[in-house]
Amino acid sequence: MRPTTFPSFGALDPFADMRRMQAAMNRLFDGTRTPTRPATYPPVNFWAGQDSIVMTAELPGLSEDDIELTVKDRMVSIRGTYPAEEEGEGIVWHRRERAGGTFLRSIDLPFRVDPDRIEARFENGVLSVEMQRPEDDKPRRIQIKAA
Amino acid sequence: MAQELAPQAGPDVARGNGEAGGAGPTFTPAVDIFEQGDATIIIADMPGVAPEDVEVTLERQVLTLQGRVKPEVPEGYRRLSSEYREGDYLRVFTLSDDVDQSRINADFRNGVLRLELPRSAEAQPRKISVKAA
Numbered sequence: 195m196r197p198t199t200f201p202s203f204g205a206l207d208p209f210a211d212m213r214r215m216q217a218a219m220n221r222l223f224d225g226t227r228t229p230t231r232p233a234t235y236p237p238v239n240f241w242a243g244q245d246s247i248v249m250t251a252e253l254p255g256l257s258e259d260d261i262e263l264t265v266k267d268r269m270v271s272i273r274g275t276y277p278a279e280e281e282g283e284g285i286v287w288h289r290r291e292r293a294g295g296t297f298l299r300s301i302d303l304p305f306r307v308d309p310d311r312i313e314a315r316f317e318n319g320v321l322s323v324e325m326q327r328p329e330d331d332k333p334r335r336i337q338i339k340a341a
Numbered sequence: 342m343a344q345e346l347a348p349q350a351g352p353d354v355a356r357g358n359g360e361a362g363g364a365g366p367t368f369t370p371a372v373d374i375f376e377q378g379d380a381t382i383i384i385a386d387m388p389g390v391a392p393e394d395v396e397v398t399l400e401r402q403v404l405t406l407q408g409r410v411k412p413e414v415p416e417g418y419r420r421l422s423s424e425y426r427e428g429d430y431l432r433v434f435t436l437s438d439d440v441d442q443s444r445i446n447a448d449f450r451n452g453v454l455r456l457e458l459p460r461s462a463e464a465q466p467r468k469i470s471v472k473a474a
Contacts, residue, residue: 319452
């Protein structure tokens with residue numbers, strides 16, 4: 195094993211090499227796909243607007259048709275199946291790190307969304323869903339009358 | 342076969358001199374590598390990268406896969422919660438076989454790069470006939 199020179203601490207992760215070694219070990223002892231996928235998949239990011247919310251998720255390798263998006267009240271669900279991995283005569287695998295199989299995730303939203311005003315796009319492997327709060331659910335300012 | 346070239350002194354070494362880091366962190370894309378017939382096939386996940394921002398270079402035996410992410414902030418929105426981070430992708434491999442550069446096939450679709458690297462004729466295993474004395 196070669197001695198590893200650490201870069202100056204702070205900006206760089208001093209444990210990167212350690213993790214890399216661990217990954218190399220895993221690969222050594224596990225010839226098949228390593229089950230590294232966390233229990234909740236896919237990870238999602240949320241963006242908040244005035245009366246709307248945007249959810250994004252990275253789903254590389256899927257196409258629009260592989261993703262099923264359902265919304266009910268305050269719950270949004272993403273379901274999808276990755277295309278079957280390459281198969282055929284004489285394939286010799288060296289590395290399998292990419293995600294595969296089927297996933298389903300349901301996420302609680304901070305408010306009810308209008309199912310008729312949802313815009314979902316899928317571009318370069320990233321799903322983004324813009325959801326609007328229904329009119330009757332928006333907080334309303336109440337005029338206070340003087341006596 | 343492709344062997345990974347891991348930068349020993351930290352991830353920034355692989356970056357060019359004085360080159361500014363793009364959008365935040367640089368990630369190692371997940372890859373599938375397999376051999377089929379006379380070609381090595383490398384599939385790399387680079388979600389969020391546009392096809393024109395993918396750069397694949399092969400210099401001698403060193404194959405560099407690079408993808409630049411344009412951070413996309415929905416207009417009029419602020420970040421609420423993040424379970425994943427966006428950033429550029431970089432991964433370097435050294436290939437053990439000579440690759441026929443004229444027949445390399447690269448395809449980028451739905452955030453996934455697929456590279457087909459056919460072995461050059463010289464690198465193909467050749468059968469040597471043994472002559473009897």
